[in-house]
Amino acid sequence: MSENRLTTATGSPVADNQNSQTAGYQGPILMQDVHLIEKLAAFNRERIPERVVHAKGAGAFGYFEVTHDVSEFTRAKFLSTVGKRTPVLIRFSTVAGEKGSADTERDPRGFAIKFYTEEGNYDLVGNNTPVFFIRDPLKFPDFIHSQKRHPVTNCKNPDAIWDFWSLSPESIHQVTILFSNRGTPRTYRHMHGYGSHTFQWVNEAGQGVWVKYHIRTEQGIENWRRHEAVQLAGEDPDYSTRDLFESIQRKEYPEWSVWVQIIPFDEARNYRFDVFDVTQTISQKDYPLIPVGRIVLNRNPDNYFAQIEQAAFSPANVVPGITFSPDKMLQGRLFAYADAHRYRLGINHTQLPVNRPLSPVTNYQRDGAMRVDGNGGDSVYYEPNSFHGPKQDPAASEPGLSLQGLSGSYAYPQNQFYTQAGDLYRLLPESEKTDLIDNIAASLGQAQKNIQLRQIGHFYKADQEYGQRIAEALHLAEAAPTDLQD
Structure with a gap:
């Protein structure tokens, strides 16, 4: 066998390293794509103990308040009533740098929100950009590798960075954003946030729509120019971290308004761009922003490690009325994020105070490293059972998607890069x-x-x-x- 042939960890040849296997062209990713699962799982275990990506971050607590009625679109209880408030935690971060890197480096900024709702934790894990560099999770480990340090010199490698982008033309939209001044936001308070992916909202009648999230800063957009960001990286590499903490200490509470774009299913099928392609945006002229609420951060963490470093976000954490789409990158993240936390923090990371939901947790999960609650006591520990243990709730199910097509690896059209x-x-x-x-x-x-x-x-x-x-x-x-x- 040729030494240049790409293989799995067990030596099997890889047929396609660019496109995940899906159920038809726009169908969700298949669990049988063992190369994707192995690749993401191995990638998540490359670093200990800091995050592989988004290692440098800052965060604060506050609340989300509903300002407009969106109950016609979703049955999520935390969105059900105008004036209703839900506690939140937001973690901001740079993406590629290590934990000691500078806050002002040219990089997308993570914008992860944890809503502590009465139906469980809902995590909206996005960035300060509406798009991303790639649109298939199979390419994600390679993309991040290209942004990391050279294995011999241990220095950043412009050849690797631009080689990957130049061989992945779908990245050009995000590259243009990154190298504009939006790539160096002045502070975490002075940038927008985006869910980036297309998600699904479902109302009480079981009717679904596609939704895109926009979280818009009320402080106004402010960015550094390149020479300013470089200078500040040397003078105060923790500038944005310090700014967020001190602004809340001064009671100058940062605020964002929350908006969505709503796209009906039937219109999405024939839209001029693929609504499940995270390298593309959906025009606000076609689907205007609809106001939903506001987020205010008004409390700093009591301990950074306990409440920010140990915070675990995953787009797989949803509540009834909010669910997923066939977006390939989203589908890959549903596995990869939770798996990263299981590795970095342990199987019982959801019991840590910062990750613990406000709603009761009733299940049959037992044991495991760092179990910090009563481990179920003497309650029944299997299901089904005859001892009145927790049972499934069919009312929590969401309507399925109609899928068709042969399973396989499907490439995107080549004419929508530019x-x-x-x-x-x-x-x-x-x-x-x-x-x-x-x-x-x-x-x-x-x-x-x-x-x-x-x-x-x-x-x-x-x-x-x-x-x-x-x-x-x-x-x-x-x-x-x-x-x-x-």
């Missing part, structure tokens, strides 16, 4: 276009020339001027666009 990236570039004011070009050139210029040429070809495809200006900034303007698009 449209939204180009649209975003053209929307930027001239000063921000200039900063974007400067930021990209400063980073891409450190990569090998063949990687630069490949990546510039993607920028040209998004927008002719976009590609041309980057080529000029890298002194590659003599190359024709057709030569750069191989």
Whole structure:
């Protein structure tokens, strides 16, 4: 067997390392995709004890308050009544850096919200960007590897970073956002948050709609320019962490408004972009934002390790009235996040005070490392049983999705990589276009020339001027666009 053949850990050849197996083109991911499961499970176990991603973070407690009636769309009780308040914890973070990295590095920012509802914990685990670099979880370990340190030099590796992006053209939308000034937000208080994925809301009648979350800062958007962010990384690498803590100490409580886009099932089928593709956005002109509520952070943690470092978020944590979509990245995260916590914090991590739900927990899970409650006492420990133990509740089920197609690995269409990236570039004011070009050139210029040429070809495809200006900034303007698009 060729040494260049990709295999599983047990030596079996891998047929497709770019596309997860799904039930039809838009169907959910199949558990039989053992390569995906093995790849994600191995990735989650690469670091101890800090998080593999989102290692550097800050957080605070507060509340979510319903300001508008959305009961026609969802039966989630915490969204049922205008004026109703639910306790929340938000953890903000950088993504690629280690626990000691600088808060102002160019990086997406994690924006994870835990709602302590009467029906259990609901986690909305998003970022400060509405899209992501990739759209299939099979590529996630490779993507993060490309952002980490070189295994020989232990330094960041621009060749790896840009090589991966240039060979994954679906990343160009997020790359454009990242290298705009939005890639270096001034503070955690001065940025929006997004659920990024498409989720499903279900109402009392069992009717579902697709939903996208937008959490908009009331402090206003503020960003650093590149030289400012670099300077501050040296002067005060904990700037955003300190700012969040001190603003709450001053009782200048940060606030966000919560909005959603609602997309009917039948309209989603024929929408001009795939609504389950996390590299794409859904136009607010087509589906305007609908107000839902507001979030206020008004309490700092009493102990960082106990309440922030040990906080565990997973998009698998939902409540009745909110469920999932066939978004491949979301489907992969449903496994990967909970699995990461089982490894990092242990099988009983949900018993830690910061992760413990306010609602009663009644199940048959017993034993395991670090069990901190009564371990069920002398209650019945199996099901079904004749001793009045907890029983399933059919009312909690959500309607299923209609699926069709053959199982297999399905690639996305190749013609939707560039449209939204180009649209975003053209929307930027001239000063921000200039900063974007400067930021990209400063980073891409450190990569090998063949990687630069490949990546510039993607920028040209998004927008002719976009590609041309980057080529000029890298002194590659003599190359024709057709030569750069191989």
